[in-house]
Amino acid sequence: MSSVAKAGEAVSPPAAEPPKGRRGLPVNLRQSGIYIAFAIIVALFAVLTDGQLLSPGNISNIIVQNSYILILAIGMILVIIGGHIDLSVGSVVALTGAIAAVLMVNHDVPWPLALLLTLLAGAAIGAWQGYWIAYFGIPAFIVTLGGMLMFRALTLTVLDNQRIGPFPDDVRTIANGFLSGYLGNIGLGFLGGADLFTLLVALALVGGFVVLGWRRRQGRIGYGQQVDPIAVFAAKNALAVVVVMFIAVQLARFKNLPWVLVLLGALVLAYTTLTNRSVFGRRIYAMGGNPLAARLSGVNVKSVTFWLFVNMGVLSAVAGIVFAGRLNQAGPTAxxxxxxxxxxxxxIGGAAVQGGVGRVIGAITGGLLMGVINNGMSLLGAPSERVMLIKGLVLLAAVAFDIWTKRRSGAAR
Incomplete structure (x- = not known):
C-alpha cells in the first residue's frame, strides 16, 4: 500500500497496536504475586519440616494462633486503602480484652451482654480516634500513636496491673473450640476418617468461589475490560480449589472446623462484599486513590474516614475477645x-503505601504468610531474633515489589 494517499481517498487508521506492558507473563504480578509467594513459602517449609507444617493438627494451630491478627488485618486493609494507618490496634486489643474480663469475671455480667458491651467500647474508641482524624484534621499516624499510649495506660488501670481470668466456657469455645461432627465421619482411604460436615462446607465454598469468579469474568467481558485468558482463569481456580480442599480435609481429619475459622469466614465474606459491591466500599477506594478528586465528586471524605476508624475499633474488640478467650485471661501486655x-x-497482601489499592483476601493471605513463617521457623527451632529478621525482610520485599510493579506499569505506558 502506498504511503501517500491519493486526493479524495479516505485514509484508514493504522491497526491498533497492543498496549505495551501486556506482553510477557499471562498473570498480573501485582495481584497474583502474594499468592505465588505464599505457595513458595509453604512448599519450602513443608520440605524443611518433613511435612510437619501441613499436618492436620499444625494447620489447625496456624489458623487458631493467628486468628486475631487476621481479624485485625481485615480492618487494617480498609484503613490503609483509605490512605491512613492505625498504630493503636494492639493497645485496643488489650483494653477491650480487659473490659470483657472485668465485666464477666469481676462483675458476673452474662457473657453475651459482656461481649456486646465490649464491642460497643471498641466502637467508642474508634469513634474517639476517628473524630480527631476526620473532623479535627490531625494525621492518623499522630492520633493513633497517642492512642497506642493512652489505651495501654487505660488497660493497666482497668486491670490494676494484674491478670484477670478465667473466662466462661462459651467465650473460650469461640477462640479455641471446634464444631461438632453433625453428620459423622466418612472414610478417606489411607487418610483415615474425616468429618463429613466440614467437607460439605468446603465443597460449597469452592463451588461458590468458582461461580462468582466466572460471573465476575463474564461481567468484565461484557464491559469490554481485559480478563485473564481462559487457561489462566481455569488454572487459578483449580489451584484455589485444591488448596481449600486440602486444608478442609486436614481440618476434617483433626477436630473439624474451628469456631474462629467460621467467624473469620463470615468476616471475609462480609468485608469482601462491602469493598467490592457497596457504595461505601467504592468511596474508600476513591478516597485513598485521590482524596481531592473524591471530595470534588461528592464523597463525604470526613464521614468515610470516621466510620473506617469506628470499624477498626469494633474489629479490634473482636480480636481482643478472641485473644483473651484463647489465653483464658486478660493481661496488661496483651x-x-x-x-x-x-x-x-x-x-504483604498487596496494599499500596499511598492508599487506594488492596483486597481483603490479600490481607488474609499476607497474615497467613506471616503465620506460616512463624510456625515454620518454630518447627525448625529457630531463635526469635531470626524469625523477626525474616519477617522484616519479607515486609521490605513486599513493599519494594509494590513500588517496582508501579514503576514497571508506568514505564510500559
Missing part, C-alpha cells in the same frame, strides 16, 4: 506488637 503484624499483613 496485644503487644499486634499493630505491626496487622500492618505487615496488609502491605
Amino acid at each position: 496485644g503487644t506488637m499486634f499493630e505491626l503484624d496487622a500492618i505487615a499483613a496488609a502491605f
Whole structure:
C-alpha cells in the first residue's frame, strides 16, 4: 500500500497496536504475586519440616494462633486503602480484652451482654480516634500513636496491673473450640476418617468461589475490560480449589472446623462484599486513590474516614475477645506488637503505601504468610531474633515489589 494517499481517498487508521506492558507473563504480578509467594513459602517449609507444617493438627494451630491478627488485618486493609494507618490496634486489643474480663469475671455480667458491651467500647474508641482524624484534621499516624499510649495506660488501670481470668466456657469455645461432627465421619482411604460436615462446607465454598469468579469474568467481558485468558482463569481456580480442599480435609481429619475459622469466614465474606459491591466500599477506594478528586465528586471524605476508624475499633474488640478467650485471661501486655503484624499483613497482601489499592483476601493471605513463617521457623527451632529478621525482610520485599510493579506499569505506558 502506498504511503501517500491519493486526493479524495479516505485514509484508514493504522491497526491498533497492543498496549505495551501486556506482553510477557499471562498473570498480573501485582495481584497474583502474594499468592505465588505464599505457595513458595509453604512448599519450602513443608520440605524443611518433613511435612510437619501441613499436618492436620499444625494447620489447625496456624489458623487458631493467628486468628486475631487476621481479624485485625481485615480492618487494617480498609484503613490503609483509605490512605491512613492505625498504630493503636494492639493497645485496643488489650483494653477491650480487659473490659470483657472485668465485666464477666469481676462483675458476673452474662457473657453475651459482656461481649456486646465490649464491642460497643471498641466502637467508642474508634469513634474517639476517628473524630480527631476526620473532623479535627490531625494525621492518623499522630492520633493513633497517642492512642497506642493512652489505651495501654487505660488497660493497666482497668486491670490494676494484674491478670484477670478465667473466662466462661462459651467465650473460650469461640477462640479455641471446634464444631461438632453433625453428620459423622466418612472414610478417606489411607487418610483415615474425616468429618463429613466440614467437607460439605468446603465443597460449597469452592463451588461458590468458582461461580462468582466466572460471573465476575463474564461481567468484565461484557464491559469490554481485559480478563485473564481462559487457561489462566481455569488454572487459578483449580489451584484455589485444591488448596481449600486440602486444608478442609486436614481440618476434617483433626477436630473439624474451628469456631474462629467460621467467624473469620463470615468476616471475609462480609468485608469482601462491602469493598467490592457497596457504595461505601467504592468511596474508600476513591478516597485513598485521590482524596481531592473524591471530595470534588461528592464523597463525604470526613464521614468515610470516621466510620473506617469506628470499624477498626469494633474489629479490634473482636480480636481482643478472641485473644483473651484463647489465653483464658486478660493481661496488661496483651496485644503487644499486634499493630505491626496487622500492618505487615496488609502491605504483604498487596496494599499500596499511598492508599487506594488492596483486597481483603490479600490481607488474609499476607497474615497467613506471616503465620506460616512463624510456625515454620518454630518447627525448625529457630531463635526469635531470626524469625523477626525474616519477617522484616519479607515486609521490605513486599513493599519494594509494590513500588517496582508501579514503576514497571508506568514505564510500559
